[in-house]
Amino acid sequence: MADKSKKSPDSLENLYLSAREAAAELGVSLATLYAYVSRDLIRSEPVPDSRAKRYRAEDIRKLKARRGGSPGETALPPGAKAGFGLGGQPVLESAITLISEGRLFYRGADATALAEHASLEQVATLLWGLSDIQPFTRAELPPWTPKLETLAAELKTMPRIERCLALLPVAALEDAAVYNMTERGLAATGARLLRLCAAIVAGETPGPEPVHEMLSRSMTYGDRPGAELIRAALVLSADHELNASAFTVRCVAGTGSNLYAAMQAGICAAQGPKHGGLTTRVESFLFDLANRQDIEDAVIQRLRENDPPPGFGHWLYPEGDPRAKCLLDMLARSHSDDAVFQRVKRVRRVMAEAGGLHPNIDFAIAATGAVLRLPRGAALTLFVLGRMTGWIGHAMEQYRSGQMIRPRARYVGETPRIGLQ
Secondary structure, three states, X not given: OOOOOOOOOOOHHHHEEOHHHHHHHHOOOHHHHHHHHHOOOOOEEXXXXXXXXXXXXXXXXXXXXXXXXXXXXXXXXXXHHHOOOHHHOOOOOOOOXXXXXXXXXXXXXXXXXXXXXXXXXXXXXXXXXXXXXXXXXXXXXXXXXXXXXXXXXXXXXXXXHHXXXXXXXXXXXXXXXXXXXXXXXXXXXXXXXXXXXXXXXXXOOOOOOOHHHHHHHHHOOOOHHHHHHHXXXXXXXXXXXXXXXXXXXXXXXXXXXXXXXXXXXHHHHHOOOOOOOHHHHHHHHHHHOXXXXXXXXXXXXXXXXXXXXXXXXXXXXXXXXXXXXXXHHHHXXXXXXXXXXXXXXXXXXXXXXXXXXXXXXXXHHHHHHHHOOOOOOHHHHHHHHHHHXXXXXXXXXXXXXXXXXXXXXXXXXXXXXXOXX
């Protein structure tokens, strides 16, 4: 007779763990657990008839097994040991960006230091490894043909990022120099692409002025502190090593597709709610708090239900995202008395005290947009335009390598029956 006191392997108790059980099994804090979930390293599901969440025991135990069960180590997702680059294992070499000891460097330069003074164009030149080539100083402008101008006018009612996706294929056909794959040619195409997309989202004709100036005129009516914050947000978004969108761009570039096609792929990847699209979720969260006085209670309630506010925690920065700290510190210097900034400050405080989580760059960009009263969707626009400089750098590096990216899958399906009776 079966021992009914033992749980079935398929019982819910064995399939799922609560947040506290999952954190205890991994030997990490709840804050770290939430950071893993936010980056899709651990699967979570809503509990029926509740706003609480439960966590896949299978994922938790595989992570624990892969790191030998030692508490406090950085958890890796399933497949990390197989060498597929998941969750922190390097998958290819790059000289563009380094993330080390809680800091971010663009070709050896501290990104937060650059955010204090550099333009996106200056950072682009740095990321592209072209210190001796200044593509922007020659006022390299994209082709702005009657066809493109007419199409841009027709698309003005669409969300800004969708305008780029609609116009880039046409712009590629209008730009004969896109096939110039020399060092100078790629740099010039990159400059044209950046200026083209800035003009598209700003609803203007491409010009030689810095990207942050054009966006500031379009979104803030020329507010000087706003222009500086937009500039810093663009710089801090410029690159983040081999994230999902950068890897996508490199895969497309590796096939030999042109730079316009690679940028379309990057935009598509960045739009996802687990990547750059997280900024849109933060925008919605801050918008929902606009008319509430009980901000602390609202945040704590979400923590109680294992559904923390979006935009907090990053598994690469257990002590806090330096990009977010830099941008929010700049925001505090120029807008400390602003009512929206005070709400943002209260959210940060309760998340740090009750949740043990610090804001990431997604939260910081969305908070900046909220304080500056930018239109909804502006945070994603800033993220994509900033990150485009990094994508161009990754594409150029991939073109130089001459290699196509073709990883192998670790098969976990049914065993083949070939030769079996």
